[in-house]
Amino acid sequence: MASPGGPEIERLIQLLARLPGLGPRSARRAALQLVKRRESLLAPLAEAMQLVNERVKVCTVCGNVDTRDPCIVCQDTGRDPSVLVVVGDVADLWALERAGAIRAQYHVLGGVISALDGIRPDDLNLASLHERVADSAVQEVILALNATVDGQTTAHYITSLLEGLPVRITRLAHGVPVGGELDYLDDGTLAAAIRQRGAI
Secondary structure (H helix, E strand, O other): OOOOOOHHHHHHHHHHHOOOOOOHHHHHHHHHHHHHOHHHHHHHHHHHHHHHHHHOEEOOOOOOEEOOOOOHHHHOOOOEEEEEEEEOOHHHHHHHHHHOOOOEEEEEOOOOOEOOOOEOHHHOOOHHHHHHHHOOOOOEEEEEOOOOHHHHHHHHHHHHHOOOOOOEEEEOOOOOOOOOOHHHOOHHHHHHHHHOOOOO
8 A cells, every 4th residue: 555645755664664673664653753853853864874875884804884994993902902703793793892891803794604594604704704813813712693593503613614723712601691580581591501600
């Protein structure tokens, strides 16, 4: 069914609906707000999107997105050059940076190996990972990948890929989240927490 606002608004709704977390109804509400608040919201948003389209590029070192290449993270001299954090996606890098838990270098794979989605190792940024680790002062590679089947498959592949290089390979701990109650956790999370228990 066509939008009562015309084909331009319908196209805006369809484009917004492609964004993660926005379904058709949310996209329709967002489009209506943008149109209603043209001066204060739509025009600045259109300008910001145009600038992003023109200026943002993928960092040739780590795979982050920024207006510079190398990106601001790679140019930061205060980071530990001996630690490389491997993430599946730029969103994961940004999440770790928000948490402020580590000041290391990053390597974005651009996804994870997934037989179901047809994503093979050749489709990911893995060759440059091997080169980067082999040709640098990296002593530890932290695999900060999702605790999914595909994430674990990718972690095993990377472990094999880096075998023989003088680096320590670690991964993020899995288990009870901060503020989590045991009664509400799934069996897999509880089992992982017990297996990876540590001394107090």
